[in-house]
Amino acid sequence: MGPFLITVAIGAIMVVLFLALSWASRRRASQSHHRLEDALKHLFDLEYRGRHGSLASLTGALRVRDGATLDLVKRMQTQGLLVARGAEFDLTPQGERLALQVIRAHRLLERYFADEARLPLPQVHAAAERGEHHLSPDAADRLSASLGHPSVDPHGDPIPTREGFVPPASGTPATAWPMDRLARIVHLEDEPPISYAQLVAAGIEVGQVIRIIDSSPERMVLTDGENEFRLAPAVAANIFLESAPPPPAHPCALRLAELSTGQAAHVLGLDDRCQGYSRRRLMDLGFTAGATIRAALTTFAGDPRAYEIRGTLVALRREQASQVLVQPLEKAS
Amino acid sequence: MSSSNAAAVLQRAAELRSTLSGQFRDETVKSIYAEAERIAGRASHHAGTARYDFDQRIDRIVTSPIFGLPIMALLLAIVFWLTVAGANVPSAMLASGFFWFEDQAAAVFTNAGAPWWLTGFIWHGVFRGLAWVVSVMLPPMMIFFPLFTMLEDLGYLPRVAFNLDFLFSRAGAHGKQALTMAMGFGCNAAGIISTRVIDSPRERLVAILTNNFVPCNGRFPTLILLATIFVGPLVSGAVASIAAAGTVVGVVLIGVVVTLAVSWMLSRTVLKGQASAFTLELPPYRRPGILRILYTSIIDRTLFVLWRAVLTAAPAGAVIWLLANIFVGDVSLARHISNALNPLGHAIGLDGVILLAYIIAIPANEIVVPTLLMVYLGTGMMTDDVSLEEIKRLLVTEHGWTLLTAVNLMLFSLLHNPCATTIITMYKETLSLKWTVVGTLLPLSLAFLVTFIVASIW
Numbered sequence: 001m002g003p004f005l006i007t008v009a010i011g012a013i014m015v016v017l018f019l020a021l022s023w024a025s026r027r028r029a030s031q032s033h034h035r036l037e038d039a040l041k042h043l044f045d046l047e048y049r050g051r052h053g054s055l056a057s058l059t060g061a062l063r064v065r066d067g068a069t070l071d072l073v074k075r076m077q078t079q080g081l082l083v084a085r086g087a088e089f090d091l092t093p094q095g096e097r098l099a100l101q102v103i104r105a106h107r108l109l110e111r112y113f114a115d116e117a118r119l120p121l122p123q124v125h126a127a128a129e130r131g132e133h134h135l136s137p138d139a140a141d142r143l144s145a146s147l148g149h150p151s152v153d154p155h156g157d158p159i160p161t162r163e164g165f166v167p168p169a170s171g172t173p174a175t176a177w178p179m180d181r182l183a184r185i186v187h188l189e190d191e192p193p194i195s196y197a198q199l200v201a202a203g204i205e206v207g208q209v210i211r212i213i214d215s216s217p218e219r220m221v222l223t224d225g226e227n228e229f230r231l232a233p234a235v236a237a238n239i240f241l242e243s244a245p246p247p248p249a250h251p252c253a254l255r256l257a258e259l260s261t262g263q264a265a266h267v268l269g270l271d272d273r274c275q276g277y278s279r280r281r282l283m284d285l286g287f288t289a290g291a292t293i294r295a296a297l298t299t300f301a302g303d304p305r306a307y308e309i310r311g312t313l314v315a316l317r318r319e320q321a322s323q324v325l326v327q328p329l330e331k332a333s
Numbered sequence: 334m335s336s337s338n339a340a341a342v343l344q345r346a347a348e349l350r351s352t353l354s355g356q357f358r359d360e361t362v363k364s365i366y367a368e369a370e371r372i373a374g375r376a377s378h379h380a381g382t383a384r385y386d387f388d389q390r391i392d393r394i395v396t397s398p399i400f401g402l403p404i405m406a407l408l409l410a411i412v413f414w415l416t417v418a419g420a421n422v423p424s425a426m427l428a429s430g431f432f433w434f435e436d437q438a439a440a441v442f443t444n445a446g447a448p449w450w451l452t453g454f455i456w457h458g459v460f461r462g463l464a465w466v467v468s469v470m471l472p473p474m475m476i477f478f479p480l481f482t483m484l485e486d487l488g489y490l491p492r493v494a495f496n497l498d499f500l501f502s503r504a505g506a507h508g509k510q511a512l513t514m515a516m517g518f519g520c521n522a523a524g525i526i527s528t529r530v531i532d533s534p535r536e537r538l539v540a541i542l543t544n545n546f547v548p549c550n551g552r553f554p555t556l557i558l559l560a561t562i563f564v565g566p567l568v569s570g571a572v573a574s575i576a577a578a579g580t581v582v583g584v585v586l587i588g589v590v591v592t593l594a595v596s597w598m599l600s601r602t603v604l605k606g607q608a609s610a611f612t613l614e615l616p617p618y619r620r621p622g623i624l625r626i627l628y629t630s631i632i633d634r635t636l637f638v639l640w641r642a643v644l645t646a647a648p649a650g651a652v653i654w655l656l657a658n659i660f661v662g663d664v665s666l667a668r669h670i671s672n673a674l675n676p677l678g679h680a681i682g683l684d685g686v687i688l689l690a691y692i693i694a695i696p697a698n699e700i701v702v703p704t705l706l707m708v709y710l711g712t713g714m715m716t717d718d719v720s721l722e723e724i725k726r727l728l729v730t731e732h733g734w735t736l737l738t739a740v741n742l743m744l745f746s747l748l749h750n751p752c753a754t755t756i757i758t759m760y761k762e763t764l765s766l767k768w769t770v771v772g773t774l775l776p777l778s779l780a781f782l783v784t785f786i787v788a789s790i791w
Binding site for chain 2 (some may be wrong): 027041112113116127148161163165167270277278281282283284286288289290291296297299301303304306312313314319
């Protein structure tokens with residue numbers, strides 16, 4: 001029994017070792033491929049905003065050693081993805097095409113994670129960062145179709161089309177925006193993550209209509225009419241604005257969750273933050289502007305509540321009901 | 334149109350799309366609803382609101398903060414009681430009928446000069462496995478599914494989901510999971526099929542992957558047997574049966590807690606990237622259609638589940654017979670394997686025979702106890718016509734079972750991997766090998782972990 005067992009044990013160990021080694025080498029290969037795609041993305045982002053990449057910017061963006069960046073740049077040059085003009089790097093058309101593929105995958109995934117999976121916004125970027133390298137162009141097309149061909153990601157960046165068309169950059173940084181003029185946030189720069197996290201934590205979102213009410217070298221103060229946001233100018237520079245028409249006024253608009261039980265209301269619409277699968281479900285059930293709705297039933301826990309709409313009862317949790325804007329009718333008896 | 338022309342059109346469409354505001358989808362839906370309302374208003378008119386007011390009165394009672402939960406508990410208790418109380422007699426009748434037939438058929442074979450192994454394999458192996466599963470599963474399903482379908486048809490079940498949603502929302506699950514769990518008491522495979530009522534992909538996966546933590550009626554006999562033999566005698570006379578029943582209820586409650594805990598964990602880790610949204614429609618109450626109830630509960634649910642169980646139970650019966658009747662040296666294969674499994678079994682407070690029974694019983698959990706008794710008694714076929722006293726003597730004095738063995742066996746039975754029918758159903762419903770593997774191995778490793786911890790701190 002002894003020799004036999006030992007043979008089996010050695011055999012098992014060798015199989016495990018072989019599997020581990022092949023896994024590690026495959027992992028290293030895919031890691032270097034990911035790094036190349038990240039470099040393409042970084043260079044394209046800079047060119048899109050009218051700047052140029054350099055060895056230093058690449059090293060910083062990829063968080064690697066200088067030597068690794070040099071190797072990477074050499075590899076990209078031999079593959080015909082990149083040309084160096086002095087210290088500056090430019091993408092070749094081939095490099096640009098690949099970069100757009102990765103960016104398309106990244107932004108579609110961000111849309112998916114934010115809208116369908118309802119991941120908190122600060123987690124969306126990191127999740128897409130992991131998934132983007134594994135999404136083939138065909139899979140990206142299918143994802144795009146299933147999302148209804150969205151045109152911008154949750155940060156307001158345009159999603160390149162399959163053909164590689166991407167509309168020119170728009171928006172002015174908040175630091176260059178005049179005081180007291182209404183503006184809609186069209187883009188929040190998600191790099192560096194630290195300042196993006198600050199923006200999200202402050203409650204700033206794409207689509208919000210804001211005004212700058214105070215600006216000094218130490219601090220900028222923005223308001224959306226309800227809350228004031230105090231930001232360092234370096235952080236505020238990551239907010240990109242466009243002029244906005246004054247928002248339609250709904251003097252006594254409420255969120256559906258705030259409607260008291262038994263009260264009736266008209267639906268005004270769904271919050272812009274409610275996107276994707278949740279939005280489609282609510283629209284399918286008839287939560288469209290103009291419909292009459294009444295808070296009918298409540299459980300002993302107070303959540304969920306059932307609402308009467310278009311002759312049926314639909315139960316919503318507080319989270320969903322907060323995304324429906326309503327205009328209360330006169331108090332029901 | 335030439336292809337360059339088409340490309341230009343597509344290019345133009347892509348450019349225009351980027352200038353389109355996100356509102357156009359809302360506008361589309363709104364205009365569809367407006368048109369539908371216009372047509373409906375022209376084609377139909379409402380004759381009073383009496384029916385509707387009646388519905389509302391019922392709703393106010395069954396979802397009321399005070400009566401809602403008690404009414405629900407009472408209705409479910411009645412359904413379970415009818416199932417358990419009503420199934421015993423037909424189960425026993427079916428079993429004795431099948432076993433009588435088995436004896437006759439075996440006698441015919443022997444008289445015709447068939448070799449003993451052929452008779453044994455076909456009648457005491459394959460047929461007995463089948464007979465066992467059918468007689469244990471069929472009667473409770475024939476009672477439970479029609480009752481449950483009736484509550485569903487009435488429109489009451491969505492109200493249960495509404496009442497219980499507060500529990501499930503905290504676990505990242507959907508209130509309707511309460512219904513799929515209730516269905517799981519009848520059969521986990523049927524419970525998994527019933528998750529189709531959950532329209533949100535993430536919550537549906539949660540419900541599929543955790544349905545196994547509700548003990549199905551194939552596992553209840555094991556729980557009841559153990560509670561009666563080991564927990565009952567701990568207290569004196571009259572309260573013994575109450576203590577036993579309480580233990581079974583306790584195990585079920587542990588199952589519910591585990592379901593919620595695993596749901597919570599899954600929806601925050603591996604299922605984080607799945608789409609999710611909560612809506613729950615509360616349809617109007619309807620008079621149940623008896624024919625439709627019988628059709629859905631018997632054809633769609635009972636026969637469907639039974640057929641899959643039969644497909645897996647027959648080979649299991651064959652394997653059991655072979656293991657018990659092939660001898661290496663002068664010990665049966667079953668004994669050899671259980672001896673090899675003994676160290677692992679002891680580590681989790683069980684023994685090798687129990688693990689062997691669970692491996693053989695992967696196709697159908699009903700045959701765990703018969704297989705256990707078969708191996709312990711050393712007979713060549715599954716046995717169950719042994720009295721409780723004999724079983725207790727056999728387990729405790731001859732094979733050293735303690736209260737720990739009983740507790741851990743109950744826990745293992747509650748948590749271990751789903752049966753083959755359920756695994757196949759899981760694959761058919763998710764069409765994903767990944768989720769099927771997760772749904773199989775997660776409970777199994779949880780079962781080993783929990784029983785190991787209990788055995789270590791006992």
